[in-house]
Amino acid sequence: MDYRLVEKYNVAVPRYTSYPAVPLWDSTDLNPERWMNQVVEAFEKDREISLYIHLPYCESLCTYCGCNKHITKNHLVEQPYVQAVLKEWRMYTSRFPEKAILREIHLGGGTPTFFSPENLRVLIEGILAEAEVADFHSFSFEAHPFSTSDEHLETLFNLGFNRLSLGIQDFDPKILSLINRFQTAEQVEHIVSKAREIGYESINFDLIYGLPQQTEGNIRTNLKWVESLKPDRIAFYSYAHVPGVAPSQRAYDESDLPLGEAKWNLYRLGADGFLKMGYQEIGMDHFALPQDDLAKSARAHKLHRNFMGYTPHHTHLALALGASSISDVWSAFAQNEKKLKDYLHRVNTEDYPPLIKTHYHSDEDLKTRAKLLNLICHFEGEWLDERDYFDDFLKSRFRLLEEDGLLKVFPYQVKVTRKGRAFIRNVCSVLDRKLSAGELQKPTFSKAV
Known part of the structure; x- marks a missing residue:
């Protein structure tokens, strides 16, 4: 890599x-x-x-x-x-x-x-x-x-x-x-x-x-x-x-x-x-x-x-x-x-x-939690039955990871690549709308690697 x-x-x-x-x-x-x-x-x-x-x-x-x-x-x-x-x-x-x-x-x-x-x-x-x-x-x-x-x-x-x-x-x-x-x-x-x-x-x-x-x-x-x-x-x-x-x-x-x-x-x-x-x-x-x-x-x-x-x-x-x-x-x-x-x-x-x-949890929390679990357990996520969840904001953020070879984006699905598995925390963070850019600068969380 x-x-x-x-x-x-x-x-x-x-x-x-x-x-x-x-x-x-x-x-x-x-x-x-x-x-x-x-x-x-x-x-x-x-x-x-x-x-x-x-x-x-x-x-x-x-x-x-x-x-x-x-x-x-x-x-x-x-x-x-x-x-x-x-x-x-x-x-x-x-x-x-x-x-x-x-x-x-x-x-x-x-x-x-x-x-x-x-x-x-x-x-x-x-x-x-x-x-x-x-x-x-x-x-x-x-x-x-x-x-x-x-x-x-x-x-x-x-x-x-x-x-x-x-x-x-x-x-x-x-x-x-x-x-x-x-x-x-x-x-x-x-x-x-x-x-x-x-x-x-x-x-x-x-x-x-x-x-x-x-x-x-x-x-x-x-x-x-x-x-x-x-x-x-x-x-x-x-x-x-x-x-x-x-x-x-x-x-x-x-x-x-x-x-x-x-x-x-x-x-x-x-x-x-x-x-x-x-x-x-x-x-x-x-x-x-x-x-x-x-x-x-x-x-x-x-x-x-x-x-x-x-x-x-x-x-x-x-x-x-x-x-x-x-x-x-x-x-x-x-x-x-x-x-x-x-x-x-x-x-x-x-x-x-x-x-x-x-x-x-709000309804939005529960949806996100289920999606995160699929990513962190099975290295994939699917939104076919919840198309409104997979909006342009998420697509654009996933596309950036796709450009680096970390995952593949399909119409209503993403699959993490072999290379991307080492960065699964980063992939999950795409779904985390509660995590502001400011939070990433705090010493609250450890680094991905």
Whole structure:
């Protein structure tokens, strides 16, 4: 690829985990009763739900991380947090006319394996006591190689978990030290082996390109480990340097980072390596072996994307519990209190989930959201039944991308080219009428590459 394209399109754009992007929500109506009514309405359409649980604690601070987390070595915090999450869960289930059917559970963080196996058992048993489990379900958790024990793997497997995601980022001890993350390749190797022995169906590796002092040699080493351990899925994320949002990133400056063409070469080397090993490219940043459910759903044109990432399952209701987590009822979003102390106080003293932000979709929002999902999941969009949506403004903007070979424009359809897949965030931004030119200049969003 001509690197001039990378320079042209490497601008700040949302990652489109939602539409509108969270900073662009209209949060003027923070009415908890209205939100609960929307939840029940979504539940009545379909009892099958997805559930995300945010577990924010970490023992040490990984300086690259922009997630909501709380650093402590005091494990006495575990039980009060588990009880708060279960109380929040009951706020929802008490409104349901019958038991929910859990299609997905994902434990995210923070570091879910900060919690002891026993406390995770209490949490999940408390969740399951209020629900049924779908025959075909996907229960997953994020695992830190340093803190994940055999007992964690066995306890969660016995509770129905069948997937895990290992936060590796890079295998080089020097780079891990720079980002204050401590684990070994041997620990990763052991967890993969033990998880497969126990019976886990799918293992994901989280890897990052663009980390401080990362070189093409590091990417080649990571590829060797991937080839050896053969995870079922890979999430290959761009390091987003946003120290204004994540102050811990000030531990190093831009002189330590591979930027511009150097960073692009890291991406191409990694992505090409995964494809040569037989992985299938899934939407943005993700790769999966052909036999994995994610790859199967992509081929069947059933892939979906929510706040938990790409998934084979699309439920009308995706509830999120815990500090900072975001729920989705398709027609609206709601985010919980971000500050841990405030989250705990509000759950224990109020009768509603501790919301700080909501967004209720207009008809135009819903149309755009559906179009964006098709683009970011299937690399195409179609407007045959909504010709008024595909107006001259959109056509002219898509034509500019077509001139650069990023997509093909048809009368009522666009298809992203192979070249354009690397710029899918830019393609999606064409539909984003809420994203003004001024927003692109703010440090709110990371750059596309």
